[in-house]
Amino acid sequence: MTFITHDLAVIGGGIHGASVALFAARAGMDVVLLDKGALAREASGTNAGTLTMQMTRAALIPYALKAHDMWVRAPEWLGHDVGVVACDGLSLAFTEAEEQLLAERAAARRTAGAPIRLVSSAEATRIEPGLNPSLRMASHCTIDGYANAYLTGVAYRRALLEAEVALREYTPVEGLDPTGTGFSVRTRTGVVAARQVVLTGGVWIEPMLAWLGIHLPIRTLVNQLSVTERTTPVMRTVVGIASGLLSLKQFPHGTVVIGGGWQGTGSRDTGHHTTTHESTVGNARLAVHAIPALRATRLVRSWTGFEAETADALPAVGPVPGVPGAWVSGSVHSGYTSAPYIAHCLVQAILGQVPDMPLFPIDRLLVQDMPAATDFTKNGTEH
Amino acid sequence: MTEFADLLVLGAGPAGAEAALAADHAGLRVVLLDEAPAAGGQVWRAPRTHAARTRSDADQTRGRDLRGRLDASGVQVRTGTQVWDAVPGFCLSCVSERGATRFQAPRLVLATGATERVRPFAGWTTPGVFGLAAATAMMKAEGRLAGRNIIVAGQGPLLIAVAAKACAMGVPPRAIVDLNGRGDWLSAVSGFAAAPGLLLTGLKWMARIVAARVPILHGADIVRALGDDTLDAVIVRDRASGQETRLAADTLYVGNGLTPADEIHRLLGAAQVADALRGGYRTLCDADRRSSVPGLYVAGDGAGVHGAFPSAAQGRIAGLAAAHDHGALSAADFARASRHARGQLKRLMRFADASCRLMQFPEDSLQDIRGDTVICRCEDVTVDQIRAASGDGACDLNQLKHFTRLGMGPCQGRMCALNAAGVLRRLAVDAGRDLRLTPRAPVRPVEMAQLIGTFAYSDIPVPKPAPL
Numbered sequence A: 001m002t003f004i005t006h007d008l009a010v011i012g013g014g015i016h017g018a019s020v021a022l023f024a025a026r027a028g029m030d031v032v033l034l035d036k037g038a039l040a041r042e043a044s045g046t047n048a049g050t051l052t053m054q055m056t057r058a059a060l061i062p063y064a065l066k067a068h069d070m071w072v073r074a075p076e077w078l079g080h081d082v083g084v085v086a087c088d089g090l091s092l093a094f095t096e097a098e099e100q101l102l103a104e105r106a107a108a109r110r111t112a113g114a115p116i117r118l119v120s121s122a123e124a125t126r127i128e129p130g131l132n133p134s135l136r137m138a139s140h141c142t143i144d145g146y147a148n149a150y151l152t153g154v155a156y157r158r159a160l161l162e163a164e165v166a167l168r169e170y171t172p173v174e175g176l177d178p179t180g181t182g183f184s185v186r187t188r189t190g191v192v193a194a195r196q197v198v199l200t201g202g203v204w205i206e207p208m209l210a211w212l213g214i215h216l217p218i219r220t221l222v223n224q225l226s227v228t229e230r231t232t233p234v235m236r237t238v239v240g241i242a243s244g245l246l247s248l249k250q251f252p253h254g255t256v257v258i259g260g261g262w263q264g265t266g267s268r269d270t271g272h273h274t275t276t277h278e279s280t281v282g283n284a285r286l287a288v289h290a291i292p293a294l295r296a297t298r299l300v301r302s303w304t305g306f307e308a309e310t311a312d313a314l315p316a317v318g319p320v321p322g323v324p325g326a327w328v329s330g331s332v333h334s335g336y337t338s339a340p341y342i343a344h345c346l347v348q349a350i351l352g353q354v355p356d357m358p359l360f361p362i363d364r365l366l367v368q369d370m371p372a373a374t375d376f377t378k379n380g381t382e383h
Numbered sequence B: 001m002t003e004f005a006d007l008l009v010l011g012a013g014p015a016g017a018e019a020a021l022a023a024d025h026a027g028l029r030v031v032l033l034d035e036a037p038a039a040g041g042q043v044w045r046a047p048r049t050h051a052a053r054t055r056s057d058a059d060q061t062r063g064r065d066l067r068g069r070l071d072a073s074g075v076q077v078r079t080g081t082q083v084w085d086a087v088p089g090f091c092l093s094c095v096s097e098r099g100a101t102r103f104q105a106p107r108l109v110l111a112t113g114a115t116e117r118v119r120p121f122a123g124w125t126t127p128g129v130f131g132l133a134a135a136t137a138m139m140k141a142e143g144r145l146a147g148r149n150i151i152v153a154g155q156g157p158l159l160i161a162v163a164a165k166a167c168a169m170g171v172p173p174r175a176i177v178d179l180n181g182r183g184d185w186l187s188a189v190s191g192f193a194a195a196p197g198l199l200l201t202g203l204k205w206m207a208r209i210v211a212a213r214v215p216i217l218h219g220a221d222i223v224r225a226l227g228d229d230t231l232d233a234v235i236v237r238d239r240a241s242g243q244e245t246r247l248a249a250d251t252l253y254v255g256n257g258l259t260p261a262d263e264i265h266r267l268l269g270a271a272q273v274a275d276a277l278r279g280g281y282r283t284l285c286d287a288d289r290r291s292s293v294p295g296l297y298v299a300g301d302g303a304g305v306h307g308a309f310p311s312a313a314q315g316r317i318a319g320l321a322a323a324h325d326h327g328a329l330s331a332a333d334f335a336r337a338s339r340h341a342r343g344q345l346k347r348l349m350r351f352a353d354a355s356c357r358l359m360q361f362p363e364d365s366l367q368d369i370r371g372d373t374v375i376c377r378c379e380d381v382t383v384d385q386i387r388a389a390s391g392d393g394a395c396d397l398n399q400l401k402h403f404t405r406l407g408m409g410p411c412q413g414r415m416c417a418l419n420a421a422g423v424l425r426r427l428a429v430d431a432g433r434d435l436r437l438t439p440r441a442p443v444r445p446v447e448m449a450q451l452i453g454t455f456a457y458s459d460i461p462v463p464k465p466a467p468l
């Protein structure tokens, strides 16, 4: 048996891994992409798809703006449809405390470059007639929108094959050994050899980094979403609230997706996650409070997905310290939105270039001693 | 609001009602939940109209008896109550006209019954095409059957039952299109003989059909329904010769057996095995109906299709097992009280197997469905689209759903998932792969207004804000 040594092995085929693989292959590298399941079946295929500045951490706004522009031009670089719609976004305040929070957050995000301004309730209801008129204030962003996240897998799959990436779905990686000149990627069905590796395992970047003796604690959030049946138009913008605990939009086919980071339960170790009654009802109440017409709809489905969070809730994107040729990328807040641009910057670094915007090296997050892998899921707190 | 009990029973059909009655008799506090307006389930469904009440038959009598026994018992019967979520422990989330409620108990019997399967054919979504099971529901609840020129098609005892009852209602079918051949029925007779009373009922049905001179086309199926806004005709194909015949009709009742309504079994993580004879998948349980999930018991068609009488016997055993595990029945009393039901179940098994064999879904025939046939009717996904998605790399049902929206509509895959899996399995998909959608709440669409009730904004437990 002869081994092909790939230039780059990407381990984890979510939006981050798939984008890195695509851009690296387009830049001429011979890339293999491995996933334990099918492409984009974890967070990247099940998320709410909101491409928003108003839920993005201020420090990530410059990346999210660049990425938003990429998403709008997805047909040019991805070549396949993920249903991107660009529209206005509104974040709402119904109480005095929320007004204060909204003002503060809008200011920070505006400073970071997002075109956000505060508007009166009258102006907000002109922009979005579906709103509950009892709102006190809103922040309005002209750069917002959404993608249809469940199309991520099929769109990227086509693009990756066209770019001649070697796709290895349903191939869980079990370990990684530096060989001096590269890496042996161990799978149940054999070893894959590559000169460089990128770990893009979503919440599983913690166990992946452990293969290299690195301990980066990752909190596992279990985000929950619900969707209504197809209904007549009830809204035309992306709607959230000041705290960030609501995200709402109506897709062109008429369903409304309700989210905002309400927590379900689950465990990264078993891979199992599920909704909770409290979160389903709480999130639905908040949604109906914001868009009262939703009261007349039916809820057809709720589901959950894992989102990764580092200790400082900022990304883990950069070289793996002490292991030349190994890279990591994940734990990006509102990580669907920013993924294509972050991947673009990371691929520049992998190619030995200076990235257009700085990466988020993980040295700041490392824990020296190495206890058993942490899984915060049990007492999973909201974010 | 949460109500507590010793035992929750979901489904007030033969299985659930017997489970509830047995456990109540043993002294447990039992709550019996069903979304239907009255207990009885599918087979002993309560009549809703005067016409239905006056058309008394054996099933009506059994239903009335069952409801009478429930009324006289201590069982808390909560009809009109739809269960949309369940977590181990057990907590059931419900909605009803009274709003949202929850029920909690350390033990739960699932007796959720079955869903009908229909083998898709061109035009099966045309108005005027109904399920066979829907026909029985219409006749039982309303005492009538829609259509004047009707055709009854599909397979199994339900086919004969619907045709016979249609004759009795003065609308003899223009034809019975039976997927099974005469030989299939003949080889079932020895199994049917295990339940002489039921065999006799079946023979009476046949006599009525013969008396009404309804032609029976054996070994045939429907390949096409014609008509735009209403049904005009169907094309019947003889399976052996391939010869096609056009039959005029304004209404078609068609059904290809049943499959367990096991969404909640799966949501709770009960172990299952593939079992084509029992309708697709069967929930594993021991002889006392305990599933793999501690405290969870399963009975009736929801755990594997057996029919009404075995379901009732399984229900009784499950209810008694729950009472025994609760400490309310000694081992000896459990053995004594369940002996009759166990004997019945054993006796009826040959009958059940014979019926199930006639009802077994013709998986192989999914192979030759025309490409433009709709599989997912909620989202209008055709066989060709499934084939294209497979070409694009979709090799399980969750992926297929993402690629095509199949199963994302209000039926949530109840009507299409098994058919789609059947189509996909034939497209070089790894045989061992699990071809089912991940179970998710709500198990049925819920009215938003009932789900959220009335609330004040300040009462919404909004989690702490995300980091800035």
Ligand SMILES: Cc1cc2nc3c(=O)[nH]c(=O)nc-3n(C[C@H](O)[C@H](O)[C@H](O)COP(=O)(O)OP(=O)(O)OC[C@H]3O[C@@H](n4cnc5c(N)ncnc54)[C@H](O)[C@@H]3O)c2cc1C
Residues within 6 Å of the ligand: A011, A012, A013, A014, A015, A016, A017, A034, A035, A036, A037, A038, A039, A040, A041, A042, A043, A044, A045, A046, A047, A048, A049, A050, A051, A052, A171, A172, A173, A174, A200, A201, A202, A203, A204, A222, A223, A224, A225, A247, A259, A304, A305, A306, A307, A329, A330, A331, A332, A333, A334, A335, A336, A337, A338
């Ligand atoms: C419910 C929900 C809603 C969200 N809503 C939004 C939103 O509206 N907007 C937004 O911008 N962001 C949103 N996010 C966040 C966003 O989805 C994530 O940040 C992003 O998808 C993460 O992508 P990823 O590639 O890092 O991880 P993932 O998509 O989780 O991909 C990791 C991949 O690694 C694979 N893998 C793991 N272990 C192994 C192994 N041993 N071998 C091989 N492969 C392995 C997994 O199978 C998986 O495919 C949401 C997240 C969730 C869960």
Ligand SMILES: Cc1cc2nc3c(=O)[nH]c(=O)nc-3n(C[C@H](O)[C@H](O)[C@H](O)COP(=O)(O)OP(=O)(O)OC[C@H]3O[C@@H](n4cnc5c(N)ncnc54)[C@H](O)[C@@H]3O)c2cc1C
Residues within 6 Å of the ligand: B010, B011, B012, B013, B014, B015, B016, B033, B034, B035, B036, B040, B041, B042, B043, B044, B081, B082, B083, B084, B111, B112, B113, B114, B115, B116, B133, B134, B136, B137, B161, B258, B261, B299, B300, B301, B302, B306, B307, B308, B309, B311, B443, B444
């Ligand atoms: C439509 C239909 C018609 C049928 N007609 C006949 C017939 O005429 N003759 C015959 O011999 N067999 C018939 N069958 C077969 C028959 O279902 C069974 O053999 C028998 O009724 C099984 O009893 P059971 O108690 O297991 O389930 P069922 O009698 O089906 O009872 C299950 C009950 O659970 C309730 N339920 C399920 N899920 C939920 C939920 N999430 N929330 C609240 N309630 C819930 C349902 O409303 C139902 O009343 C029919 C089957 C179907 C699907």
